[in-house]
Amino acid sequence: MSDSDSPPRKTLLLVDGSSYLYRAFHAMPDLRAVPGDPTSPATGAIRGMINMMQKLRKDVRADYAACVFDAPGKTFRDDLYPEYKANRSAMPDELRAQIEPIHEVVRLLGWKVLHVPGVEADDVIGTLACMARERGIHTVISSGDKDLSQLVDELVTVIDTMNDRVRDLAGVEAEFGVPPRLMVDYQALVGDSVDNVPGVDKVGPKTAVKLLQEYGSLDQLIARAEEVKGAVGQNLRKALDWLPKGRELLTIRKDCDLKDHIPGFPDLEDIVINGQDTEKLKVFYEKYGFKGLVKQLELHDVPPELLEEHKKKERAAPAGGLFEEPDLSGLSQATNLQYETVLTWDQLDALIAQLEAAPLVALDTETNSLDEMHAEIIGLSFSTAPGVAAYLPLAHSYAGVRDQLPREEALARLKPWLENPERPKLGQHVKYDRHVFANHGIEMRGYAHDTMLESYVLEVHKPHGLASLAERHLGRSGIDYENIAGKGQHQIPFQQVPIDKAAEYSCEDSDQTLDVHLTLWPKLERDAKLRFIYDLEMRSSETLYRIERNGVLIDSRELQRQGHELGQRILRLEQEAHELAGQPFNLGSPKQICDILFTKQGLPVIKKTASGAPSTDEEVLEKLAEDYPLPAKILEHRGLSKLKGTYVDKLPQMVHPRTGRVHTHYAQAVAVTGRLSSNEPNLQNIPIRTPEGRRIREAFIAAPGHVIASADYSQIELRIMAHISEDEALLRAFREEMDVHRATAGEVFGVPPDEVSSEQRRYAKVINFGLIYGMSSFGLARNLGIDTKAAANYIDRYFQRYPGVKHYMDETRLSAKSRGYVETVFGRRLYLPEINSPNGPRRAGAERAAINAPMQGTAADVIKLAMVKIQDVLDQHKRATKMILQVHDELVFEVPEAEVDWVRSEIPRLMAGVAELRVPLVAEIGVGPNWETAH
Template identity: 45%
Template sequence: MAFGKGHHLSLIDGSAFIFRAFHALPPLTRKSDGLPVGAVSGFVNMLWKLVEENKGPDAPTHVAVVFDKGSHTFRNDLYDQYKANRDEMPEDLRPQIPLTREATRAFNIACLEQEGFEADDIIATLACRAREAGGRVTIISSDKDLMQLVGDGVEMFDAMKNVRIGREGVEAKFGVGPERVVDVQALAGDSVDNIPGAPGIGVKTAALLINEYGDLETLLERAEEIKQPKRRQTLIENADQIRLSKRLVTLDSDMELDYGLDSLEVQEPVAEDLLGFLTEMEFRTITRRVAEALGAEVPVIEAPEAEQGEDAGDEAEEVPFDASAYEIIRDADALAGWIAEARARGWVAVDTETTGLNEMTADLVGVSLSVEPGEAAYLPLTHRAATSDDLFGSDELAEGQLALDEALDLLKPLLADPSVMKIGQNMKYDAKIFARYGVAVTPIDDTMLMSYAMHAGLHGHGMDQLSERYLGHHPIEIKTLLGTGKGQITFDRVPIDEAAKYAAEDADVTLRLWKAFKPRLHRARVTTVYETLERPLVPVLAEMEMAGIKVDKGTLSRMSNAFAQKMAALEDEIQELAGEKFNVGSPAQVGDILFEKMGLPGGKKGKTGKYSTPADVLEDLATEHDLPARVLDWRQLQKLKSTYTDALQDHINPDTGRVHTSYSIAGANTGRLASTDPNLQNIPVRTEEGRRIREAFVATDGHRLVSLDYSQIELRILAHIAGIDALKQAFAEGQDIHAATASEMFGVPLDQMTPDVRRQAKAINFGVIYGISGWGLARNLRIPRDEAQGFIDRYFERFPGIRAYMDDTVARAKETGYVETLFGRRINTPEINAKGPTAGFAKRAAINAPIQGTAADIIRRAMIRMPDAIAKLPATMLLQVHDELLFEVEEGAVDDLIGAARAVMEEASLPAVKLDVPLVVDAGQGANWAEAH
């Protein structure tokens, strides 16, 4: 029967898929010989999924996989720069290209390609013919270049994200319908394919213009009418280039093909061929699944003798993701059922959905649970009812939700049950939300922290990223539910059905990650790090963040006003000096004034072609001129006002009157914490004016703030790790370490030390921790480079262990791909074998990481022990600033707290590591942070 009405053609964009699969999926190699097969695996799984899913009435009747062939197409004849900036194909992908053709044939699916054409042209030609014949078409691709084909029975399907793209999807992407997509592309151009387009015009502007003028030709003819002078000029000047761009992006939908649509009819795979191929590739899971589905015997794939490496051999039972399998919990019985499932296993993955990202203010909207891969449920609690007036929505609760109190009463015993592990991704967030509803969550496992312990330095540890990388699955993005920018809605406004798919998937993903990571943690030998430095820190930080610190709004507000006045005066003075009005806050304009108008020396241009005006450059100029000096003053005030006195006021929680930061545990590669919203780890202290901001951080009535900080902890660690006897001895004797260094280097007796010599030694000491270079030290000390290099040479001569430590560390990193702290924390160094300037960066980072990381581990250990150590004191731990802990304590207990906390901090490395140097902790106390520090 000829292809026609009622038929459904599925066209798979094979080339695009394998490129995407290669980059999105974890690298996988064939065990017997190490052949890279990750992209092939992703491709095979996608094909099988289509075969499996397409058995319903809507199934394709015809199917083909289409590939690019050759690198020279008719587009290169039109424009020799077409796709000219494409990178070389990655080495590991090259051998997989022919394998994907083989896979297609093994599936008994037509495999199409044609010299001189791109896959997109073949797809366009076939899609148009099928449409003309009255059939339907699904293009399996997310390539925007194919979106021009959508409409009239043609739609696209993104197989990796599992989303359909119809007319609305195209409009969302391009701002115009499919018919006008090429017009927009012609204007906007494309840096990936090297389509020139119109300079300075992006998709947004292009859509605006096309919608206003109807189509590209009309627009170009009537370009004179455009109001914006820059746009008008661009379009007039580049008309030819734009028309060329249009020809480049327009697909050839009328190719000559020596086969017809009928030849693409779906055929059952031949079990022998398909299983033969899969066995050859050594894909265990899919081979078994295919064999079972085809009713064939499961072929045996020899297990490789010894499993090597930490990622080997834990190929979990793969259960496909299936949103339709997720349950919505609407009554107490159903919830009780899931709780029983969790208890039966001893674990459950938990994820909360809320109205915002700030745990202190966001409200609980729903909870999702998962107990096995693919088995997950969503418990909606406070979703709002939809109304006809969709501008504001309703404040009424949607129907079919269990009452919040009732649900929490049922969940509470489970979440606190010591025999059930609660698994989460960034559990600190969920635990804090639950805590506000009086529900404790313990014990916990956290997939984000598991990843951090194993993969610090390799990639981020967000759920989407981990899912893509380790599960090969792209989870639904939250923005598809909430939108972005101004029109963004909160999660309680998302319809329950839609919310459930997203939320349950998150719990499902978390559970799968947990199952994948558990065994790997052990193999990577970071279980101890995870168990002693990551997991126990979660409740400690949650407590600190919820405690917050009292900030006096009046003090900040007064300072803001004072800064504003001074800035206004400075601004007048600066413009007076410059002889013109300009934006003092614009580095580019400051640069023009200094280096063009005034003709001062030292102007360097950055990537953007603008003068760069960092503080050190301005400082040099300030010795001779007033203007740069005033600009520096202005900038300091601007910084203090905008980042601190203004912004901090907005962070004061109206309920508590306190500022609640959030610490990210897995943010910094070295093991340090990072503080956000607001960042309380960079409150000014170095200048007198800035330090006064700390006066606004106060203790409540009858209390004091107490600050304890490690003295020179990184240098002490360096002395220990590198085994520098002279440094160790100086620390043991309690000497001024920078003065001692200077004395050792320059032969000046301690009692004759000058501040300047000491300052230079201090800079060198810091430089060593950062992976010193002559250039860097010269810049820091403002001395000639050869002089700086002389200092370094002498330093290495006097402390030969330092050189050895640096060389060993870099060598180890090159060999293993990571460095470690004294406590076994692993920091991966993927760029250590890079070439060019990157190599320098990577080396210095590798030298610094064990030092900075060990210090971070030590204060983590202290923090974890602190709650027990101060349990009997009327004191609360509030903040951590890398080597400092800040407490709030009742007036009468200050000395007791200092004694207890100092002991914990000074002994924090024990018993795991006995340092060759003493750790010394300095303490201070006062009514505010300025006094306490």
């Protein structure tokens, strides 16, 4: 028989289960069998393990397969060396509780599960790989453990799926510098800190490779140890007695007795890969709350004709019909997906007719940029029912590209539907898509839903990307962007992706978006409070789009002047620092600063870095600056340099060439409290505590004939604290319009408010805001510069005068521990995954967050309500005033001079009236030619 006629070589697939389960545990969020219930069993590692095993089975075709775990108890290595793995921390209890279910589900997925007492998983893997080699069977080992590289040869390959790494003969040598046959020698020299196996002192990877290349093996190196010169030689000779034992500890065994674990061993037939046990898997998935996986299993039993019948019903359903059958969300898992590529006018006309008739359409844009103000459409996809989608390529550009419809003409034909508010649309991160369409002159209307925001409201503590949502809720894994476009420096722009690949990728996105919506929307509909928050987020998204689109005018000449002045000051500070140090040094180099401060000048070491070097971070420099002039100069130099580089020099470069304005991006689904974050550029973090920082806002100006108006809430979080805690003294202070910090000082220091000193008021202000953030007596002492005992005394006095605040804090901690989340006044849920953590610092951090989050979150809700309300009124009254910035509790407007009086009176009134609390909301407004003068 010729080679071409010989049967294909069989494959044994071995999974390092212990490596997998740790990766699954750390990679997945805090999932629970009962979502949102922190007392329910953890399931994150189980879910992650299922994902990884399913993906591996899909990616690697194998005839035999086993998943190998470490067995509990000691191994022969512990007898050989009692200190083996002594440094390893104990397995987390939450992971330990998931091991048995993981073993069970891996078996149900069709894998042989092995855990052999007395030896490690690596040894079992090594034994099976050796046995397969003897039979001419190719072995693929899936693990991130580098130790398994010593098993690699012509028939054994190690793959690390998490890092997309293949360790074959060439891969091992390229990665470590030695071939697989020398990996044990290499490891013995370098040692293994994870397993507490010492190597040769001061011999790292490069030195080990050099020694093995020169001497050929560890045995030869030991035999000729006297020839090795210098410190390396001395350390090598000191380790000669240890090295043989170290190598023995690190050598993977290939002769384990597996007879009791694999019947018929050494025959491999008992580990033939099997089909999954669907019925038992369904019971398992239901037990642990994996609804998406249950749906996935059910689809295997649905006849194709029934799937088609479901789709026909969906297409014919009246408005709202898509929401009546949420259980159909998994139907797009079917193998007969109906994905179409639209290349002719007739196809486009048919698609538009389908869009017009559909009760809801999921829409996805493919563009040439992530910058929404510059992005242009390359293609669009639409999904009208689960499993049904169409891709419209419009601007692909590569050799051999098929005919496409001209972009602007095709968009013009779609424009009536796109701009029709009566045609409900759905997207993932629709604010971005609004910008993209606006770049082509289309003002999108009719966005009814955004899956990113649905997830943000329902599960704020989890990722909200489409791939994560589909995986988590549907059990669907989609096409990775890098699979169609490449990665790194070799990645091509989307317009160069072949249309057939782009169509599959984009159709899948819109299809999955619809699927995810059908799963999440019923959950929101059932909860009135969450529905309110979701509606607020959807309306905020539209308002933020308007703010981002408006942009802000920048005086580049003013920034240029400031940049010149800052440059001169930075240069002077550098010279002054050199004089204080007695020599020149790089003020941007932590290493040189460390040498100057602690070696040359002998300043006290406040704290150290992870590597053991003295720290020179901002906190350390601030502490040292209290007593020494040089750290103060370095701090000032660092602050001004950052200010210049981040804002003064950069902002003029970010002016959009088409609008002449700077357009920030507001990330809506990032902060767990509901706060917005600004980026590219970050206009919320411009420092305002220094004159130089405040001066930057002078460069934010109005167009000719306009002024800047800045409106913000007064002490909003303290007012919310008064509302939530219902503390009588705090409520009275706000209702009687007292200076709340002066009132607090009077209570804490036992003096009439009109006799409170400025220093006492400052202390009270720190206490008021500090306690909102859960500040301890230690933190308060550090902030006020007093001892901890005095700070604790102030806190005790505060709680005696404001018992309602103390009661609120205690009750909130207890409630958070039992529910796993806290709520804002309006019902936004703020989850606290660490609230019952066995880790003390993490638990304490979660408790502080539990106290503060309702106030921060309510403040975030209030400012969003204000944004939406004000934009509605501006539109209703056809005002030319534009909202141009949102910064924490502040809204900034560009106002025509003719509307200044209206803005002065109406904006504070509208802001104060968006919510009814037990104390009045107060908003203040200022007007000026620039942001700084208006503030």
